[in-house]
Amino acid sequence: MPQAAEYSAVEALADGRHVEIRALKPDDRDALLAAVGRTSAQSLYRRFFGARRGFTEQEIAFFVDVDFVSHTALVASVEEDGRPVIAGGARYVVVAPGKAEVAFAVVDEYHGRGIGAALMRHLAAIARKAGLKQLVAEVLPDNIPMLRVFEKSGLPLTTKREPEVVHVRLDLG
Numbered sequence: 494m495p496q497a498a499e500y501s502a503v504e505a506l507a508d509g510r511h512v513e514i515r516a517l518k519p520d521d522r523d524a525l526l527a528a529v530g531r532t533s534a535q536s537l538y539r540r541f542f543g544a545r546r547g548f549t550e551q552e553i554a555f556f557v558d559v560d561f562v563s564h565t566a567l568v569a570s571v572e573e574d575g576r577p578v579i580a581g582g583a584r585y586v587v588v589a590p591g592k593a594e595v596a597f598a599v600v601d602e603y604h605g606r607g608i609g610a611a612l613m614r615h616l617a618a619i620a621r622k623a624g625l626k627q628l629v630a631e632v633l634p635d636n637i638p639m640l641r642v643f644e645k646s647g648l649p650l651t652t653k654r655e656p657e658v659v660h661v662r663l664d665l666g
Protein backbone atom coordinates (compact mmCIF):
# COMPACT_ATOMS: atom_id res chain seq x y z
CA MET A 494 0.00 0.00 0.00
CA PRO A 495 1.29 3.53 -0.75
CA GLN A 496 2.36 5.73 2.16
CA ALA A 497 -0.77 7.87 1.78
CA ALA A 498 -2.81 4.89 3.07
CA GLU A 499 -1.23 5.53 6.50
CA TYR A 500 -1.66 9.32 6.43
CA SER A 501 -2.60 11.04 9.68
CA ALA A 502 -2.30 14.62 10.95
CA VAL A 503 -3.97 16.36 13.87
CA GLU A 504 -5.05 19.99 13.60
CA ALA A 505 -6.60 22.48 15.99
CA LEU A 506 -9.71 24.18 14.62
CA ALA A 507 -10.56 27.82 15.27
CA ASP A 508 -13.00 26.76 18.02
CA GLY A 509 -10.21 24.91 19.85
CA ARG A 510 -11.48 21.42 18.96
CA HIS A 511 -9.07 18.97 17.41
CA VAL A 512 -9.62 17.16 14.17
CA GLU A 513 -7.62 14.25 12.82
CA ILE A 514 -7.26 14.27 9.06
CA ARG A 515 -6.41 10.71 8.14
CA ALA A 516 -6.56 8.14 5.38
CA LEU A 517 -9.88 6.35 5.00
CA LYS A 518 -9.63 2.76 6.26
CA PRO A 519 -11.58 -0.25 4.99
CA ASP A 520 -13.25 -0.60 8.41
CA ASP A 521 -14.57 2.99 8.22
CA ARG A 522 -17.52 1.74 6.15
CA ASP A 523 -20.15 2.03 8.92
CA ALA A 524 -18.75 5.30 10.28
CA LEU A 525 -18.78 6.76 6.77
CA LEU A 526 -22.39 5.71 6.22
CA ALA A 527 -23.27 7.19 9.63
CA ALA A 528 -21.72 10.49 8.51
CA VAL A 529 -23.75 10.40 5.29
CA GLY A 530 -26.84 9.76 7.43
CA ARG A 531 -26.15 12.97 9.37
CA THR A 532 -25.61 15.06 6.22
CA SER A 533 -28.49 17.24 5.00
CA ALA A 534 -30.33 16.70 1.73
CA GLN A 535 -28.92 20.01 0.44
CA SER A 536 -25.34 19.01 1.19
CA LEU A 537 -25.82 15.59 -0.43
CA TYR A 538 -27.34 17.36 -3.46
CA ARG A 539 -24.32 19.65 -3.68
CA ARG A 540 -21.95 16.68 -3.36
CA PHE A 541 -23.69 14.37 -5.83
CA PHE A 542 -25.45 16.86 -8.14
CA GLY A 543 -28.80 15.27 -7.45
CA ALA A 544 -31.11 14.04 -4.70
CA ARG A 545 -29.68 10.97 -2.97
CA ARG A 546 -31.51 8.81 -0.44
CA GLY A 547 -29.18 5.85 -0.40
CA PHE A 548 -26.34 4.11 -2.16
CA THR A 549 -26.02 0.71 -3.80
CA GLU A 550 -23.50 -1.81 -2.47
CA GLN A 551 -21.45 -1.14 -5.60
CA GLU A 552 -21.37 2.59 -4.90
CA ILE A 553 -20.44 2.00 -1.25
CA ALA A 554 -17.61 -0.30 -2.34
CA PHE A 555 -16.36 2.44 -4.67
CA PHE A 556 -16.30 4.94 -1.79
CA VAL A 557 -14.61 2.59 0.69
CA ASP A 558 -12.19 0.46 -1.38
CA VAL A 559 -9.63 3.06 -2.34
CA ASP A 560 -6.12 2.19 -3.54
CA PHE A 561 -4.40 5.52 -2.64
CA VAL A 562 -2.97 5.69 -6.16
CA SER A 563 -5.81 6.24 -8.62
CA HIS A 564 -8.25 7.01 -5.81
CA THR A 565 -7.28 8.63 -2.50
CA ALA A 566 -9.67 9.39 0.34
CA LEU A 567 -9.23 11.28 3.61
CA VAL A 568 -11.63 11.58 6.51
CA ALA A 569 -11.88 14.22 9.22
CA SER A 570 -12.34 12.53 12.57
CA VAL A 571 -13.53 14.40 15.67
CA GLU A 572 -14.36 13.24 19.17
CA GLU A 573 -17.95 13.13 20.35
CA ASP A 574 -18.47 11.96 23.93
CA GLY A 575 -14.95 10.59 23.91
CA ARG A 576 -15.48 8.53 20.75
CA PRO A 577 -14.13 9.27 17.28
CA VAL A 578 -16.72 10.06 14.63
CA ILE A 579 -16.33 11.03 10.99
CA ALA A 580 -17.24 14.70 10.49
CA GLY A 581 -16.30 14.86 6.82
CA GLY A 582 -14.23 13.55 4.00
CA ALA A 583 -12.48 14.48 0.79
CA ARG A 584 -11.17 12.39 -2.04
CA TYR A 585 -9.57 12.55 -5.41
CA VAL A 586 -9.86 10.27 -8.39
CA VAL A 587 -7.18 10.42 -11.07
CA VAL A 588 -8.94 11.20 -14.36
CA ALA A 589 -5.93 11.71 -16.66
CA PRO A 590 -2.15 11.61 -16.23
CA GLY A 591 -1.25 14.27 -13.64
CA LYS A 592 -4.87 15.30 -13.11
CA ALA A 593 -7.39 14.28 -10.45
CA GLU A 594 -10.97 15.25 -9.68
CA VAL A 595 -11.71 16.18 -6.08
CA ALA A 596 -14.90 16.02 -4.05
CA PHE A 597 -15.72 17.02 -0.48
CA ALA A 598 -18.45 16.56 2.09
CA VAL A 599 -18.62 17.74 5.69
CA VAL A 600 -21.48 16.88 8.07
CA ASP A 601 -23.65 20.00 8.33
CA GLU A 602 -23.28 20.57 12.06
CA TYR A 603 -19.50 20.86 11.48
CA HIS A 604 -19.71 23.34 8.60
CA GLY A 605 -17.81 26.61 8.88
CA ARG A 606 -15.19 25.41 11.37
CA GLY A 607 -12.35 24.99 8.92
CA ILE A 608 -12.67 21.23 8.35
CA GLY A 609 -13.17 21.64 4.60
CA ALA A 610 -10.08 23.83 4.39
CA ALA A 611 -8.03 21.35 6.43
CA LEU A 612 -9.11 18.46 4.18
CA MET A 613 -8.19 20.57 1.13
CA ARG A 614 -4.71 21.33 2.46
CA HIS A 615 -3.88 17.72 3.27
CA LEU A 616 -5.40 16.32 0.08
CA ALA A 617 -3.41 18.82 -2.01
CA ALA A 618 -0.20 17.89 -0.16
CA ILE A 619 -0.78 14.18 -0.84
CA ALA A 620 -1.64 14.88 -4.49
CA ARG A 621 1.51 16.94 -4.97
CA LYS A 622 3.64 14.24 -3.36
CA ALA A 623 2.06 11.71 -5.71
CA GLY A 624 3.25 13.83 -8.65
CA LEU A 625 -0.12 15.19 -9.67
CA LYS A 626 -0.12 18.61 -11.35
CA GLN A 627 -3.76 19.62 -11.33
CA LEU A 628 -6.87 19.15 -9.23
CA VAL A 629 -10.21 19.77 -10.88
CA ALA A 630 -13.76 19.92 -9.59
CA GLU A 631 -17.26 20.61 -10.77
CA VAL A 632 -19.23 22.79 -8.40
CA LEU A 633 -22.81 24.00 -8.49
CA PRO A 634 -22.78 27.79 -9.11
CA ASP A 635 -24.52 28.59 -5.78
CA ASN A 636 -22.09 26.46 -3.74
CA ILE A 637 -20.20 29.40 -2.22
CA PRO A 638 -18.65 27.41 0.68
CA MET A 639 -16.97 24.94 -1.71
CA LEU A 640 -15.72 27.73 -3.96
CA ARG A 641 -14.45 29.52 -0.84
CA VAL A 642 -12.53 26.39 0.28
CA PHE A 643 -10.82 26.27 -3.13
CA GLU A 644 -10.03 30.00 -2.97
CA LYS A 645 -8.57 29.87 0.50
CA SER A 646 -6.31 26.91 -0.43
CA GLY A 647 -3.97 29.56 -1.84
CA LEU A 648 -3.33 27.39 -4.91
CA PRO A 649 -3.51 29.09 -8.32
CA LEU A 650 -7.18 28.80 -9.25
CA THR A 651 -8.96 28.97 -12.59
CA THR A 652 -12.74 28.88 -12.84
CA LYS A 653 -14.94 28.50 -15.88
CA ARG A 654 -18.56 29.40 -15.25
CA GLU A 655 -21.43 27.78 -17.11
CA PRO A 656 -25.09 28.25 -16.22
CA GLU A 657 -25.34 24.85 -14.49
CA VAL A 658 -21.81 24.27 -13.24
CA VAL A 659 -18.52 25.95 -12.35
CA HIS A 660 -15.42 24.09 -13.56
CA VAL A 661 -12.57 24.64 -11.11
CA ARG A 662 -8.90 23.97 -11.73
CA LEU A 663 -6.20 24.19 -9.07
CA ASP A 664 -2.56 24.03 -10.11
CA LEU A 665 -0.25 22.10 -7.80
CA GLY A 666 2.87 23.48 -9.50
Ligand SMILES: CC(C)(COP(=O)(O)OP(=O)(O)OC[C@H]1O[C@@H](n2cnc3c(N)ncnc32)[C@H](O)[C@@H]1OP(=O)(O)O)[C@@H](O)C(=O)NCCC(=O)NCCS
Pocket residue numbers: 535536537539540541595596597598599600603604605606607608609610611630631632636637638639641642645
Ligand atom coordinates in the same frame (compact mmCIF):
# COMPACT_ATOMS: atom_id res chain seq x y z
C1 LIG B 1 -18.15 22.68 0.91
C2 LIG B 1 -17.87 22.10 2.30
C3 LIG B 1 -17.10 20.80 2.15
C4 LIG B 1 -17.04 23.12 3.09
O1 LIG B 1 -16.72 22.54 4.33
P1 LIG B 1 -16.50 23.42 5.65
O2 LIG B 1 -15.90 22.54 6.67
O3 LIG B 1 -17.74 24.14 5.99
O4 LIG B 1 -15.40 24.45 5.10
P2 LIG B 1 -14.63 25.59 5.88
O5 LIG B 1 -15.21 25.77 7.25
O6 LIG B 1 -13.18 25.30 5.77
O7 LIG B 1 -14.89 26.85 4.96
C5 LIG B 1 -16.17 27.21 4.49
C6 LIG B 1 -16.07 28.64 3.95
O8 LIG B 1 -17.25 28.98 3.27
C7 LIG B 1 -17.76 30.16 3.85
N1 LIG B 1 -19.18 30.17 3.69
C8 LIG B 1 -20.08 29.31 4.17
N2 LIG B 1 -21.30 29.63 3.78
C9 LIG B 1 -21.17 30.75 3.03
C10 LIG B 1 -22.07 31.59 2.36
N3 LIG B 1 -23.36 31.32 2.34
N4 LIG B 1 -21.57 32.64 1.70
C11 LIG B 1 -20.25 32.92 1.71
N5 LIG B 1 -19.34 32.15 2.33
C12 LIG B 1 -19.80 31.08 2.98
C13 LIG B 1 -17.32 30.12 5.27
O9 LIG B 1 -17.39 31.37 5.87
C14 LIG B 1 -15.89 29.62 5.09
O10 LIG B 1 -15.01 30.63 4.64
P3 LIG B 1 -14.08 31.48 5.65
O11 LIG B 1 -13.15 30.49 6.31
O12 LIG B 1 -13.40 32.44 4.76
O13 LIG B 1 -15.00 32.11 6.64
C15 LIG B 1 -19.20 21.87 3.06
O14 LIG B 1 -19.94 23.06 3.05
C16 LIG B 1 -20.04 20.73 2.50
O15 LIG B 1 -19.88 19.57 2.88
N6 LIG B 1 -20.95 21.06 1.56
C17 LIG B 1 -21.81 20.02 0.98
C18 LIG B 1 -21.08 19.12 0.02
C19 LIG B 1 -20.45 19.88 -1.12
O16 LIG B 1 -20.87 20.99 -1.46
N7 LIG B 1 -19.46 19.29 -1.78
C20 LIG B 1 -18.78 19.90 -2.88
C21 LIG B 1 -18.86 19.08 -4.12
S1 LIG B 1 -17.27 19.06 -4.92
